[in-house]
Amino acid sequence: MDRNELSSVISELYGSLEGNTVIYTDPEDGIEKPLTLYDEPIFGISEASDPLYGTFREENIIGPGYRPPQEWLVGAKSVISVFFPASEKVRSSNGRSTDTASVEWSYARMEGQKYINGFMEELVRILSEKGINSIYPSGDPSFFSIVGGRGSGSAPKDPDTGLYPGAGADTFGSCWSERHAAFVSGLGTFGMSRGLITRKGMAGRYGSLIVNTALEKDVREYTDPYEYCIKCGACARRCPAGAIPEDGPKDHTVCSPWVSASGKRLAPRYGCGLCQTAVPCEKGIPKKGQ
Ligand code: SF4
Ligand code: SF4
Structure with a gap:
């Protein structure tokens, strides 16, 4: 499969898969209306053997619980990251x-994540019909992470608290990271808020597949992990929890309880992402002085 074919598959799937438009009640006028959650995705490709994946186990990056591509899929050759x-x-x-x-x-955040999970699972199925074996780590039963005291992943949430198992623990670490896969795959670099700044901005979500076929990798047009961040501090000023120091980066232990608590205000949903919106990196790579 070449890049053009993969691009067509992703584009056609975006055009055909249901779930990206929901009916919701607009709080501004109380009227039910359709809401499209995500624009057409972009993607990047990296080699599963890229040495960067091996570095993510270091304590100061992701941690020892991280599993590089080869530990997810025997014969892993490439990683496809979709934003x-x-x-x-x-x-x-x-x-x-x-x-x-x-x-x-x-x-x-909620219905959208369900849509993205369905999208990635459908992509696994389509690739399999083309003879390509793949895995969607974030949708795999073995995926689980605890970040800043708020678990995330595919483990079921506690129906009473709306939190994932592990909430409250002071544990950091993740067995897979969508943003780090996107960084390696050439999609963009990190910002002070720890989100990834892509050519389509930071506001959005990721999915990734590890595949057993070598696909042409994308060139990373950056070397510094924070290259696209202009250090403007807008995300820090937007953060209602004070989780982002003026010189960054975000402190998970402050952010996570705030996001968890949003479940009470937004029930049955939750979310925050204020640091990803109304900031210069919201929908593109910011320019100095922006
Ligand atoms: S808002 Fe400014 S400082 Fe924060 S991540 Fe975006 S570019 Fe970087
Ligand atoms: S998600 Fe919300 S609480 Fe967390 S850093 Fe961003 S703005 Fe702050």
Whole structure:
């Protein structure tokens, strides 16, 4: 499979898979209307053997619980990272919020994640029909992470608290990281808020596949992990929890309890992402002086 064919597959799937448009009640006028959650995704490709994957086990990067591509899939050759940019409506509504995520953002966080899981699982199926074996780590039953005291991943949430197992623990670490896979795959670099700044901005979500076929890798047009961040501090000023120091990066132990607590305000959903909206890196790579 070449890049053009993969691009067509992803584009056709985006055009055909249901779940990216939900019906919600607009809090501004109380009227039910459709809401598109994500724009058409972009993707990047890296070699599964890229030495960077091996470095993520270091304590100061992700941690010893991280599993590089070869530990997810025997014969892993490439990693495909897919970025789903938040739609204009999702971004702009959150950009107007100052203390909690917009309702639209919370739909993108919850229903949107379900859509992305379905998208990646469907991609696994389509590739398999073409003779390519792949795995979607974030959707795999063995995927689990605990970040800043708030677990995440595919483990079921506690129905009472809305939190994943492990919430409250002071444990950091993840067995896979979508943003790090995106960084290696040439999609962009990190910002002070620890999100990834892509050519379509930071506001959005990721999915990735590890495949057993060598695909042509993308060139990383950067060397510094923070190259696209202009250190403007806008994300720090937007953060209602004070989780981002002026000189960054974000402190998970401050951010996570805030995001968890948003479950009470946004129930049955949750979310925040204020640091990803109404900032210069929201929808593109920022320019110095922006
Ligand atoms: S808002 Fe500014 S400082 Fe924060 S991640 Fe974006 S570019 Fe970097
Ligand atoms: S750092 Fe966390 S709490 Fe602060 S704005 Fe970003 S998501 Fe919200």
